[in-house]
Amino acid sequence: MKHIVKILSLLVAISAFWIGLLQAAIVPRSYTWLLPIYFVVSLGCYDLLMVGIGLMQFPTCPQEAVLLQQDIAEAKDFFKHKGVDVGSD
Numbered sequence: 001m002k003h004i005v006k007i008l009s010l011l012v013a014i015s016a017f018w019i020g021l022l023q024a025a026i027v028p029r030s031y032t033w034l035l036p037i038y039f040v041v042s043l044g045c046y047d048l049l050m051v052g053i054g055l056m057q058f059p060t061c062p063q064e065a066v067l068l069q070q071d072i073a074e075a076k077d078f079f080k081h082k083g084v085d086v087g088s089d
Contacts, residue, residue: 014039 018035076086 021035022033079086
């Protein structure tokens with residue numbers, strides 16, 4: 001719930017800033033109308049950056065890798081005893 005309140009307050013602040021720019025005519029009106037598009041594009045770039053950083057820092061789990069290799073070896077043995085060709089090692 002707190003996260004939703006943060007997002008809504010941020011959207012209200014951005015909307016108030018945008019409406020203030022429209023009313024004050026500090027920035028030409030043709031540029032001011034493009035601000036929501038710039039905001040969405042910037043948000044998309046930020047999201048892509050965060051996903052990329054998350055993928056680069058993805059934690060490895062060596063213990064899980066060892067357990068997975070043991071499970072694979074057990075499955076190969078099981079299928080070999082059943083007469084299924086599991087390929088060469």
